[in-house]
Amino acid sequence: MKKVKTDVVIVGAGPTGLMAANQLNRYKIDYVCLEKQTHRSSFSKAMGIHARSMEMFDLSGFVEEFVARGYPGEGAKMYIGGEKESILGLYQIESRFPYMLVIPQTETEEILETNLEMNEGIVNRGEEVTALTVHDKGVNVTVNNDGEILEYDAEYVLACDGAHSKVRELMETGFVGEAEGKTFFLGDIQTSNLDPSMITGYINTRGATVFFPYADGKFRVVGLDLSIQGRPHKDELTLHELQQRVNYVTSTSIEIDSANWLTYFGTAHKQVENYQKDRVFFVGDAAHIHNPLGGQGMNLGLQDATNICWKLMTVLKGCADQAILRTYDQERRPIAKNIIQQTSRLLQFISLEGTRGKLRNNISRWLLSNSHLQHNIAETLSHIKYDYHATSSSQKLVDNKLPKKFIQPGARTPDVKFLLEETPDKRLYHLLRLYPFVCFVYMERQTEDIIAYVNSLVEELCTVYGDLITTFLVVKGGVPLIEGGKFKIIHDVFREVENKLTMNHGHTMLIRPDAHVAFHTSESDPLETIKRMNIFFKVKHQRGR
Ligand SMILES: Cc1cc2nc3c(=O)[nH]c(=O)nc-3n(C[C@H](O)[C@H](O)[C@H](O)COP(=O)(O)OP(=O)(O)OC[C@H]3O[C@@H](n4cnc5c(N)ncnc54)[C@H](O)[C@@H]3O)c2cc1C
Incomplete structure (x- = not known):
């Protein structure tokens, strides 16, 4: 029997598995993506891609193809209990993608697979996972390829094999609902x-x-x-x-x-009780299903895949402890749980008949005429609203000296604009395409102590985390006189780092590859900042690995 060693086995090449393959490929992690079908499906279940998923595509560097091929649904014309129309607008959300992109799932999968191939990644088609054994150091995955039996020996497995997940069955994991x-x-x-x-x-x-x-x-x-x-x-x-x-x-x-x-x-509606079992992670429909109201299932899967893949990357590159992988379940499961509850209630609501149905129509029309509620609906549907602030990992990183009005750990970071190296309108999400983790230090006025702080932070980070984290000094106004700086300089000419990322003089912010805040602190002491980094990456050492 042929045996192959790899870091990660992805089971399934639907939208979730393809997104995961693109992420691991981008991070140069050794992986195989196994798909039992020899060809992509010609049926499209999902039609809508929401703003937060578009942002994930933007961070991954292939959103342009989606924008070129899809239709931007800026909202819906709704006839609720009569001929008078109400408008549900999505355009008021704060994102570069204030719409639901309407594009058949077949095209989504085609774009994802083509992008993978253009970057020398592949899907092993015709390989069906039939058995799986977890051991101390990894997982053995058995595959049937048209009668030929193969075995993969992986460190981790991503079960992206859909609602009827074989991996879930092999791992004896319940699907509750x-x-x-x-x-x-x-x-x-x-x-x-x-x-x-x-x-x-x-x-x-x-x-x-x-x-x-x-x-x-x-x-x-x-x-x-x-x-x-x-x-x-x-x-x-x-x-x-x-x-x-x-x-x-x-x-x-x-x-x-x-x-x-x-x-x-x-x-x-069903969900697994933990998205992780040993070295196996349930991602996309293998972890959760619900009714299609609001078109959210595939979107959840795309975002799940982004979340687990950067965590695997940090562990496999030796920069984080395996404990960071537990935050995948802590962060992603409550969001799907919330959507399961929302869509179930919505289904009951739209199923009301008779007098209760008429009352529902009146309430819905009123809801859609209220701009505050409209905004809330749009932010929820687009997944822009979801953050990871409530998890215990984020709570451990809260800087108690920073009042609540400052962006907190776990928050989504908006795509702020600034000037960097003569590029007048560089964006944060552009930086995150190039560097997995970005660390900003803000300087309102030139002070030697901040410059000394950034220089020694860069040195410490390099020793402890290699090239995982790239540090930028963000300056407000003027041209700083900095000699021999070991960092790049961003000019906050649009004041978006100050106003939207809420950074002030001396603040430091670590931004994750999925554009969420790892932490935001007002301290400018390199050792304290490294301590926070170590808490974030769940590593115990203070310096020098
Ligand atoms: C009618 C309908 C409309 C929908 N509309 C929307 C919408 O507008 N927006 C939205 O976000 N979502 C929508 N959804 C949900 C969306 O289609 C799913 O959430 C999405 O397909 C899940 O993707 P996935 O990759 O997790 O799973 P899947 O798409 O099911 O892919 C799983 C893959 O794993 C492969 N596989 C399975 N077992 C094995 C094995 N043993 N070995 C190897 N490969 C295996 C399968 O062949 C498949 O290719 C809709 C769903 C339905 C039913």
């Missing part, structure tokens, strides 16, 4: 009766339907017809039946000219 007992209809259709510039939705006492425009005259329609619930489940849906469902729910004449994927589907 239940079916929701509702049947949705879905079709990829062609029609000329809908506005192609907006997502269009209907909610009323007969059910709910949403149309997502994704190509010339083509729409994805997903809906719930309350009059057919409770019947025995079937998958087959004909064009005639779809037209009936659409007519019934919308009460309008949206004529469907043709369709190329028609199906009924049921939904369930």
Whole structure:
């Protein structure tokens, strides 16, 4: 039997596995990505990519291809219980991507796999994982490739093998939750009766339907017809039946000219109780599933993959202790749990009929007319709102001298703009494409002690963490006279580092590869800062490894 040694085995090349492969490839970690299918699927379940996932693509250096190929859905035109439209806008969120990018999942997977191949990464297609054994130093993964048996010996395994995860079964890990007992209809259709510039939705006492425009005259329609619930489940849906469902729910004449994927589907919400078991991590649908309201499942998986991969990178490069890997579960599981609760409640809400349904319509219209609530809905849907501040790891890094108005550990860092080396509008996310961890020290006015602090911090960091962390001195105004500095200088000419990252004179901030704050401190003592770094990376030594 052929045996191969590697650092990480990724099981599954759906969107989650492909995102993970791209991350590990970018970090130059040795990995294999195993996919049982010989070709990519031609069916697209997910259609929407939200702002925070777009930001993850931006950090990874391939968002441009998504923007070029997708359609920016800036909001939805909603008909709630009548003919008067309400607008749900996404454009008010603070992100470079204030919209939901509508793009079929097949194209998302194609872009991710093509980018991987362009960077000399590959997916091992036709390799199905059939067995798995965890031992003290790693995991043995057995694969069947068209009758030939192979074995991979890996340090860690990422189970990205979807809702029916084989790895989850082999690891005897429960998937806790239940079916929701509702049947949705879905079709990829062609029609000329809908506005192609907006997502269009209907909610009323007969059910709910949403149309997502994704190509010339083509729409994805997903809906719930309350009059057919409770019947025995079937998958087959004909064009005639779809037209009936659409007519019934919308009460309008949206004529469907043709369709190329028609199906009924049921939904369930389930989650594993811990995203880590020994050296195996559950990522994407292998860790959580919920109904498709708000189009969030794939987005969660893309962000899960980004989160676990940089942590694996720090451990495999010898810069962090394995304990940092536990923060993957601490950070990602509560977010999916929250989305499971949200989408289940939303499903109950849109399923209300009769008087309660009419009340729901009035409440929803009022909610959508309130700009504060709209903003809140947009931030939640786009995943911009989620942070990791409440975890015990973030709490240990809080600087009690910094009041709450300053950005705290775990917060998402906005993509601030500044001037760096003659580039007038460099962005933080550009830096994070180049350097995994970025450390900013802020200097409002030139003071020798800050310059001495940065110089010795750079030296200490280099000794302890090699090239993992790149330090920048961020200056506000003027041209500092710095001789022999061991760091690059950023000019905060737009005042965005000061105002959006809330950095003041003498502050230090470590920013993670996924654009969250590792810590923010007002101290400017290199040994204290290194101590915080060691807490963050869960290492026990003080200096010199
Ligand atoms: C109707 C519908 C609409 C949806 N719309 C949206 C939306 O708009 N937005 C959104 O974010 N999400 C949406 N989702 C959810 C989204 O499709 C999933 O969350 C997403 O596909 C999960 O990706 P994944 O990579 O984790 O799993 P999968 O896509 O299931 O990929 C798993 C991969 O693992 C492979 N595999 C399985 N077992 C093995 C094995 N033993 N060995 C090797 N390979 C294996 C499979 O072949 C597959 O390629 C929707 C879902 C449905 C059903």
